[in-house]
Amino acid sequence: MTAPVLTEIPPDQPTDSTPVARRRSMATPVGYLVAVIVALFALAPLIYVLIGGFRTTGELANQPLGLPHPWVWSNYTDVLANGSFWRQVVNSILIAVSVTVLVVLCGAMAAFVLSRYAFRGREVMYNFFTIGLLFPAGAAILPLYLLMRNLNLLDTPWAVALPEAAFALPLTIVILRPFMRNIPAELEDAAVIDGCSRFGFFWRILLPLSGPALTTVGILAFVTSWNAYLLPFLLLSEPNQFTLPLGTATFNSQYSQDTAKILAFTALSMVPALTFFMIAQRRIIGGLTGAVKG
Amino acid sequence: MAATSATAPTASRLRPGRRGGPRSSGRKRWEIGLFLAPAVLLYVGFVIVPMVMALFYSGFKWNGLEPLTRFVGLDNYKRALSDPVFLGAIWHNAIFILLSVVIQLPLAVSLALLVNRKMRGRATLRMILFAPYVLSEVITAVAWLLILQPDGPVDVLLQKIGLGHYVQLWLADGNLVLYTLFVVITWKYIGFGIILFLAGLQGVPKELSEAASIDGAGPWQITRHITLPLLGPTIRVQIFLSIIGCLQLFDLIWIMTLGGPANASSTMVTYIIQRGFQRSQFGYGSAVAVILFTISFAFALVYQRFVLRRDTEGAMTRMVG
Numbered sequence: 001m002t003a004p005v006l007t008e009i010p011p012d013q014p015t016d017s018t019p020v021a022r023r024r025s026m027a028t029p030v031g032y033l034v035a036v037i038v039a040l041f042a043l044a045p046l047i048y049v050l051i052g053g054f055r056t057t058g059e060l061a062n063q064p065l066g067l068p069h070p071w072v073w074s075n076y077t078d079v080l081a082n083g084s085f086w087r088q089v090v091n092s093i094l095i096a097v098s099v100t101v102l103v104v105l106c107g108a109m110a111a112f113v114l115s116r117y118a119f120r121g122r123e124v125m126y127n128f129f130t131i132g133l134l135f136p137a138g139a140a141i142l143p144l145y146l147l148m149r150n151l152n153l154l155d156t157p158w159a160v161a162l163p164e165a166a167f168a169l170p171l172t173i174v175i176l177r178p179f180m181r182n183i184p185a186e187l188e189d190a191a192v193i194d195g196c197s198r199f200g201f202f203w204r205i206l207l208p209l210s211g212p213a214l215t216t217v218g219i220l221a222f223v224t225s226w227n228a229y230l231l232p233f234l235l236l237s238e239p240n241q242f243t244l245p246l247g248t249a250t251f252n253s254q255y256s257q258d259t260a261k262i263l264a265f266t267a268l269s270m271v272p273a274l275t276f277f278m279i280a281q282r283r284i285i286g287g288l289t290g291a292v293k294g
Numbered sequence: 295m296a297a298t299s300a301t302a303p304t305a306s307r308l309r310p311g312r313r314g315g316p317r318s319s320g321r322k323r324w325e326i327g328l329f330l331a332p333a334v335l336l337y338v339g340f341v342i343v344p345m346v347m348a349l350f351y352s353g354f355k356w357n358g359l360e361p362l363t364r365f366v367g368l369d370n371y372k373r374a375l376s377d378p379v380f381l382g383a384i385w386h387n388a389i390f391i392l393l394s395v396v397i398q399l400p401l402a403v404s405l406a407l408l409v410n411r412k413m414r415g416r417a418t419l420r421m422i423l424f425a426p427y428v429l430s431e432v433i434t435a436v437a438w439l440l441i442l443q444p445d446g447p448v449d450v451l452l453q454k455i456g457l458g459h460y461v462q463l464w465l466a467d468g469n470l471v472l473y474t475l476f477v478v479i480t481w482k483y484i485g486f487g488i489i490l491f492l493a494g495l496q497g498v499p500k501e502l503s504e505a506a507s508i509d510g511a512g513p514w515q516i517t518r519h520i521t522l523p524l525l526g527p528t529i530r531v532q533i534f535l536s537i538i539g540c541l542q543l544f545d546l547i548w549i550m551t552l553g554g555p556a557n558a559s560s561t562m563v564t565y566i567i568q569r570g571f572q573r574s575q576f577g578y579g580s581a582v583a584v585i586l587f588t589i590s591f592a593f594a595l596v597y598q599r600f601v602l603r604r605d606t607e608g609a610m611t612r613m614v615g
Binding site for chain 2: 198202
């Protein structure tokens with residue numbers, strides 16, 4: 001038996017820092033040119049939104065490509081002073097955190113049983129969860145709406161959080177199971193000899209050791225929920241309950257005449273996601289590619 | 295993955311003390327149930343049950359409020375499959391799939407090969423390319439909506455560089471809207487493809503291309519005959535993901551065009567929302583949802599069976615060898 005590998009998910013290996021082993025061909029000047037063009041194409045829309053937020057709507061209409069002259073702060077300060085922006089941020093956080101907690105907790109418990117117990121029907125159970133990867137949320141949306149209406153949950157954070165967590169569950173289990181499986185059985189034996197119960201092993205040893213994988217699935221669930229539009233759009237109609245994406249879309253149609261303010265609102269709603277991305281870049285990229293390749 | 299299942303025996307098999315007696319097996323069953331219950335409840339309640347309900351509702355003519363009494367059998371399906379608007383929506387999904395595989399995928403591979411080279415600012419470039427993927431579809435849609443508006447930045451830019459006669463009604467021209475949307479989709483999702491291929495390229499041993507280059511192979515030959523074949527599994531996974539993604543397209547399109555003008559950019563999911571939700575045809579919308587589900591599922595099964603299977607087999611033989 002080979003030494004157990006603890007990381008099923010390769011963290012995004014930064015090739016820059018790997019030692020000499022990897023020599024690669026140098027980029028040509030054409031390569032640099034293409035790189036610059038591509039980077040500009042990726043960034044231009046974001047820069048337009050960010051800078052446009054500092055201009056006035058009249059200026060934007062007359063000279064769509066100009067720089068702010070003078071720089072106007074009122075678009076941004078208006079949005080920030082507006083209670084609804086902050087309420088949407090809070091709603092989004094509340095829902096995304098609930099989804100993350102739910103999915104990590106339920107997913108970890110299920111993956112624990114599916115990876116470390118031998119019982120009949122285990123693989124059936126596992127496959128039952130994995131086919132969920134193929135279910136398009138769009139196909140379940142009408143019954144979900146009716147279900148939430150029957151449960152009297154429409155216009156509550158739960159209406160969105162519960163289905164989002166449920167739809168995130170398959171990927172979570174698919175990532176967690178191989179990871180938990182690779183935690184050496186000797187550890188469990190040792191724990192049992194020391195008088196640890198199955199639950200104690202799960203709680204005190206397995207969960208802490210699964211930290212990296214739990215972080216990955218947690219971040220994936222959080223980001224997915226943070227960006228989601230379809231479910232909030234159908235299940236929340238009360239503006240006080242809107243999430244940030246739903247609020248951004250609504251703001252866009254409500255203030256369609258005031259381009260500058262829309263740009264400021266959109267720019268501000270980019271900030272949390274981009275900040276989060278900067279902080280957790282490795283995990284997000286590594287998690288996504290690892291999950292897909294696994 | 296095949297390796298892990300072979301090398302990791304389940305813990306319970308290693309500990310004879312716990313197995314056997316009826317008491318312990320009862321206890322074990324109880325534990326299994328307890329640990330699985332929350333996930334099963336959540337998953338069955340909010341994924342499986344709605345899917346099954348969609349199948350059930352699809353047999354009725356129903357507005358979502360009255361009692362379910364008007365059973366119509368397969369009528370909703372017949373109606374959907376003979377509605378030119380729905381067939382158009384399927385066709386649009388198909389166009390998006392085709393464009394993704396034929397244009398977006400080769401572009402992503404090329405860019406990944408480019409970024410994989412040694413160059414200054416590579417890490418920054420990677421981050422920039424990935425940034426659009428992290429932003430929500432809503433932000434993408436709103437930003438591009440403003441950028442593409444008539445006399446907006448794109449039009450002015452084209453005029454400034456002397457291409458003014460190429461200015462179009464990007465989102466209001468029924469013949470063009472799909473392609474405009476495809477550009478936006480590419481902007482949003484290509485970063486994911488690039489990152490995936492970069493991860494795949496890490497698995498391509500450098501020694502192979504070095505050996506080939508010593509034998510006199512040029513960079514193009516190395517790419518064509520060594521790198522691309524070894525990237526094969528990643529390419530097949532990426533094709534799978536982008537097809538599944540294309541089948542579910544909704545957010546971007548809904549915010550940018552509502553499926554318009556005149557249904558020219560509708561997709562299966564925008565059609566479900568329009569008919570099922572906005573016109574309260576819950577039975578009919580459910581039938582369409584079942585069709586969408588069937589298409590996704592059938593595609594996934596066929597693709598897994600005939601395309602992805604080669605990869606798992608390849609992985610296994612490589613391990614044995």
